[in-house]
Amino acid sequence: MTRGAADSPVSLPAALLSRYDRFSCYNSPYPAHDRGCAVDLYPDSNAGLSPVPGEILATRTVGCPDHPYAVDEDHLIVIDVADDWAGGRGADLVARVLHVDPTVSPGDEIAVGDSLGEMVRSGFFGQWVDNHVHLGFRNEAANPYRASGSLPVVPAVPVAGTPWDGTGTVVERGETFVRLDSPAHPSPGNWATIAADDGTPLDGGLVHYSGGGAYTETDGPLSLLGTEVGTATPRARPVAGGDNATGTADVAWSDVRVRANSQRATGLSLFASRDSFGAKLVFHEGHEFTVGEELTVEIDSGTPVRLE
Structure with a gap:
């Protein structure tokens, strides 16, 4: 891999984005989105389908802000991205998926489009925000649990x-x-x-x-x-x-x-x-x-x- 590639922005392939109706890299106040370091993916159903292939490394449940329109717990799913994803970029990456109540477990192998669970209406959302899958990436040696520290993402679509x-x-x-x-x-x-x-x-x-x-x-x-x-x-x-x-x-x-x-x-x-x-x-x-x-x-x- 080219020197410096592991720390460069992550390209979001057209095949990934085409599975969704809308996306946004910036429309959030939270540190995970600082300077476009994650993408929110809006599907046409409430199914939390995996946007990337790989192996489930961990799942965690966290508390979130208390709002009457939202659940009081959110979830993090950490995925070791398949090596051949995005022209080989996956070899250095773990993915962080949020806002899905996991039905997968560490060690499970998943393909793009496999179910991770149902999306949740998170307390991290504003009331005007529709349900979505949050996707961010870290270098494989980085801490996958901190809210900040993900790599910038760049859509590979016009x-x-x-x-x-x-x-x-x-x-x-x-x-x-x-x-x-x-x-x-x-x-x-x-x-x-x-x-x-x-x-x-x-x-x-x-x-x-x-x-x-x-x-x-x-x-x-x-x-x-x-x-x-x-x-x-x-x-x-x-x-x-x-x-x-x-x-x-x-x-x-x-x-x-x-x-x-x-x-x-x-x-x-x-x-x-x-x-x-x-x-x-x-x-x-x-x-x-x-x-x-x-x-x-x-x-x-x-x-x-x-x-x-």
Whole structure:
């Protein structure tokens, strides 16, 4: 393996991501996602299927924040990744899978798509967050149990940036979120996310989490809806198994506020999607918008709501 490959970002193959409806590398406040060091994978069912092949090394149950909408225990599954995964990159890696109640045991051999158990609605989730499988990677000699310390991940798929004018009609609502019918997906079946004003594809919780990301190697200020929302810093590309990896950048969000029909929102939840789309607005203390209501979203400078 190329010198330095063991410490380089991990490429997420198209075959892995294609099993899911959505993914996000940045849309979380927790240390495991710092600077895109994990990916959340959103399937179309509640089955916790393994995203990687290998051998189960360990399972652990941990307590999590107490919320009425969530369970009070989460779970960690540690997998010794098969050596031939991602062009041989798996030889140096262990994978960390969270938010699945394990029905597997140490020593079990698993293939991609095998059941690890059922996903859980974790207390680590915001109420507006859908159930998902969290995946991160460590070098095989690293401590697999610490929350931080995973390698950066980089999707090996193109992610299109989709322009949005800030308007839309509510087509889905929950107590702490609404989803709009726009922007429309530019090419269903391919990956896309909402774009900054210059076309840069964005990811993350803008601005309720302190940092986000971009699926291109952009550098410098980024704006959305005419307001500067953050500053991008390009990240390294994978050295091994990442020939088709997308260029990425970390984004430090600016101090801005999000409003919908002049009412304060917590932020925008940004992610890459293959089919279902539309802007998702977060209201962590609730809202009164209804399905069918037309919204105009604006962003301006001011003190943001941070949920870390």
